Amino acid sequence: MKKEKDNIITNFTPFSVVKEKWLQTMEKSISSTSYKSYISAIKDFSLKFNDWEIKNINQLNIQDYLFSNNWKLKTIKHKRAVLYSLFNFATKMKYISENPTNNIILPKSRETLIDIEFEENKGLSRDELHIVLDYCERANRDIRHTLIMEFLFLTGMRLEEAGGLQVSDLDLNNKKLSIKHVIDTKATLDSSRTLYPPKNRGSRREIHLNPRSIEIIEWFINNQIDFVFTNRNGNPLQQASCFSFIKNVCTKALGENPKRKFNNHMLRHAHITLLAELNVPIKATMARVGHVQESTTLRIYSHISKKMKDETAEKLDKIII
Known part of the structure; x- marks a missing residue:
């Protein structure tokens, strides 16, 4: 059993393949609106990492991606949550041994006066x-x-x-x-x-x-x-x-x-x-x-x-x- 598990993890599997399998699962388990939101949330990530071997995507890659744009903290949290779901699926399906989003560090929320007034x-x-x-x-x-x-x-x-x-x-x-x-x-x-x-x-x-x-x-x-x-x-x-x-x-x-x-x-x-x-x-x-x-x-x-x-x-x- 361990050998079979190791073989799955060591086989070359691009991120794009795992993403499509994850999306197929999500489409059957969440609302249509949430499903579209998930697709939108990982669009930029997919453009950058689609051809990467999924086991080579690490915490630092994801951390850099989340903070490479001037997204609001709410957007960063949403993208991180969606990526967590995707990599959690990959972990359960034995494509990777550990979820690289587990220890992502998010900044503390600092509301501006405009945010508070809104x-x-x-x-x-x-x-x-x-x-x-x-x-x-x-x-x-x-x-x-x-x-x-x-x-x-x-x-x-x-x-x-x-x-x-x-x-x-x-x-x-x-x-x-x-x-x-x-x-x-x-x-x-x-x-x-x-x-x-x-x-x-x-x-x-x-x-x-x-x-x-x-x-x-x-x-x-x-x-x-x-x-x-x-x-x-x-x-x-x-x-x-x-x-x-x-x-x-x-x-x-x-x-x-x-x-x-x-x-x-x-x-x-x-x-x-x-x-x-x-x-x-x-x-x-x-x-x-x-x-x-x-x-x-x-x-x-x-x-x-x-x-x-x-x-x-x-x-x-x-x-x-």
Whole structure:
């Protein structure tokens, strides 16, 4: 057995061969969006090391690669995680004896003032949403995108979850829906109707719908037989058009702000902040938005809203010693 193992390790195997076998495994075990993200993450690495014998790629090569570009720390961490997965696969398949990414040294995160301000301005308050919705009505902006934007704010659903929502997933009589699958909102029209499992097990969930959310759904499902949310041509949601619409109307309504990024994920962040304002327990919030890690929810909870700050100040003002 040891001889067989040694033979596998000593045989010449280029990185490109192992990469393709790893990608075949990943394609069957992760979401379409994550799979594309993995391919993108190793593109530059592949260009440089494709023809190298995989056992000759060492820690120093990977360390130099990760720091040879002016990537942000978040990007470096993601690339390192993807490479770890690839070389871990190579180790388990006996192409190499040790994972060269194990001891990669990453710098400590040093947030700039701009990073902090971006993080603090990630959400959207209810008052701001009213301003944006009023602008959309006055300016006669696309009603479908306007309603989808409002629905994402009210439910905290990811865009791909809303895009994959089927009429059969609805139980409007009991004011709830089930999130069972997602779509790839970056897919071309040929594959845009393909359904995939949600991001993780926690993402499969049932959520309550308030009356306004139900009104929005009912507006869309008139004569619909499969997807709830579609564009005017009856095709599933596309990330590019939703992102462009949200960025445009928020900028028009709220003004240019170099310290803010307006996008669809901002609405999910805003919903979690709204739940914090309503004093919803963190476990209930996690269940509603499909978070598996408590730290993910707490990170958003830590950015308290202006309303919460005002309420705290009001309570402090009443203290008498």
